[in-house]
Amino acid sequence: MSYFILPVVALAVVAMLFRPALQNLPLWRATLTPLASIIGSGFLISGPLLTHIVEVWAPLAMLGILLAAFAIGAVIRFNIIYAEPLLAGRDRPTAAIALQRISDLALGFAYIVSVAFYLRLFASFVARIGSFRDAAIENALTTAVLLFIAAVGWLRGLAGLEKMEEAAVVVKLGIIAALLLGLAEFDMYWLAADETLVIPGVDLSGMERLRLLAGLLLIVQGFETSRYLGKAYDQPTRVRSMRNAQLIASAVYLLFVMLGLPLLLAFHGIADETAIITLAERVAAILPAMIVVAAVMSQFSAAVADTAGGGGLFNEVSGGRISPRKGYLCLIITAIILVWTANVFEIVTLASRIFALYYLLQCLVAIAVCVTESSAGSKRHLLIPAISAMAILLALVVIFAIPVA
Numbered sequence: 388m389s390y391f392i393l394p395v396v397a398l399a400v401v402a403m404l405f406r407p408a409l410q411n412l413p414l415w416r417a418t419l420t421p422l423a424s425i426i427g428s429g430f431l432i433s434g435p436l437l438t439h440i441v442e443v444w445a446p447l448a449m450l451g452i453l454l455a456a457f458a459i460g461a462v463i464r465f466n467i468i469y470a471e472p473l474l475a476g477r478d479r480p481t482a483a484i485a486l487q488r489i490s491d492l493a494l495g496f497a498y499i500v501s502v503a504f505y506l507r508l509f510a511s512f513v514a515r516i517g518s519f520r521d522a523a524i525e526n527a528l529t530t531a532v533l534l535f536i537a538a539v540g541w542l543r544g545l546a547g548l549e550k551m552e553e554a555a556v557v558v559k560l561g562i563i564a565a566l567l568l569g570l571a572e573f574d575m576y577w578l579a580a581d582e583t584l585v586i587p588g589v590d591l592s593g594m595e596r597l598r599l600l601a602g603l604l605l606i607v608q609g610f611e612t613s614r615y616l617g618k619a620y621d622q623p624t625r626v627r628s629m630r631n632a633q634l635i636a637s638a639v640y641l642l643f644v645m646l647g648l649p650l651l652l653a654f655h656g657i658a659d660e661t662a663i664i665t666l667a668e669r670v671a672a673i674l675p676a677m678i679v680v681a682a683v684m685s686q687f688s689a690a691v692a693d694t695a696g697g698g699g700l701f702n703e704v705s706g707g708r709i710s711p712r713k714g715y716l717c718l719i720i721t722a723i724i725l726v727w728t729a730n731v732f733e734i735v736t737l738a739s740r741i742f743a744l745y746y747l748l749q750c751l752v753a754i755a756v757c758v759t760e761s762s763a764g765s766k767r768h769l770l771i772p773a774i775s776a777m778a779i780l781l782a783l784v785v786i787f788a789i790p791v792a
Contacts (some may be wrong), residue, residue, distance in 0.1 A: 393671055396568055397561035404557040416549050417613070417620045417628035418635075420692045423556045424609025425636040427505065427689030430563070431682055432662045433606055433645050434748065438651040440599045445651070448600055449644040453637040456607040458777055459746050460633050462753050463611050464626045465770075471617070483755040490748035491704045493741045494611070495718075498697035500738035502690045503722040504533050509686035529726050532687070533719050536694055540715030545619045548695045548715070555688035562681040563639055565650055569670040570646035577649045592767045601788035607636065607741045611746075612692055615699030694718055741786045750778035 437445035613629035701714030
């Protein structure tokens with residue numbers, strides 16, 4: 388494809404998404420936080436990993452992961468509508484309160500680790516661009532970005548964080564649109580050449596494939612951030628924003644894996660985040676540089692989104708004693724300590740399991756609400772078996788999944 392077409396497409400999408408009419412919509416602003424978190428670093432690594440695990444069945448596997456994530460999102464949305472008012476009332480069920488507190492504590496730890504991890508990867512990409520690789524320099528850069536996010540969150544609150552999110556997400560979506568267009572053209576030439584799919588024949592057992600796929604569920608994590616934006620958005624807006632974010636992200640993930648399949652199956656390198664950059668060279672010469680920008684934006688926007696969610700979470704856990712602004716500050720300070728004192732890349736594996744544990748606990752909260760409260764609706768007796776099945780699936784993920792990190 389022409390050296391100029393893909394950047395023009397990216398710029399056109401960016402211009403369209405930066406329209407004031409769209410920016411001023413509360414629903415769009417509320418959608419940006421979960422969307423930024425879902426389409427984080429997982430987007431770039433999803434295609435190479437899936438084709439490595441299940442080969443030609445990658446699109447079907449991606450669809451299964453997205454459907455599972457949407458079902459979990461439905462449970463979180465149920466809790467926004469029914470559990471939140473119940474837990475805020477006087478006659479609060481003991482079981483639901485205990486489960487909610489445990490899940491909030493688990494998610495708080497996972498957010499701290501994920502913010503530190505995202506920005507450490509951000510620093511690594513920037514260092515790679517500048518051709519300087521030193522752990523101390525990368526930690527210092529990570530700390531500087533963390534302090535910048537903390538300052539914006541403290542001085543301007545959620546609105547300030549959302550402005551940064553919006554810029555990063557819009558740039559990222561523009562580049563993703565260009566990537567998808569480039570892959571579509573590559574596929575047309577590939578079909579015209581009457582080539583066949585290359586099946587690499589990876590030596591993995593069926594159980595290993597299932598455990599890896601279970602771990603990949605966490606690459607589409609992030610929709611739960613809508614749950615903790617209650618100070619800024621009402622209940623219907625948060626429900627709709629989470630659903631919209633999941634639908635947009637699902638379309639992006641599925642199109643990427645489907646369009647990229649011929650290219651991804653022909654790749655025999657290491658299935659890390661740089662794999663798609665290597666593959667992009669075959670699509671268009673300009674694309675690798677654009678994807679590096681998208682990767683940097685992905686890490687930054689995901690970190691900001693989880694900071695926004697974490698601030699709201701700390702506010703809720705403290706019973707309002709810690710404001711969201713102070714929550715942002717607490718999260719960032721802890722993340723900075725983590726960056727300098729621990730191997731974030733090792734403990735992020737633990738955080739991945741904790742995200743799955745959080746979803747499991749949210750399922751149990753929903754079951755407790757269904758059992759104890761008639762306000763959950765006349766269909767609650769049908770919901771209990773469905774949510775229980777989801778809880779069992781997540782318990783298996785917690786125990787057996789091999790996290791992608």
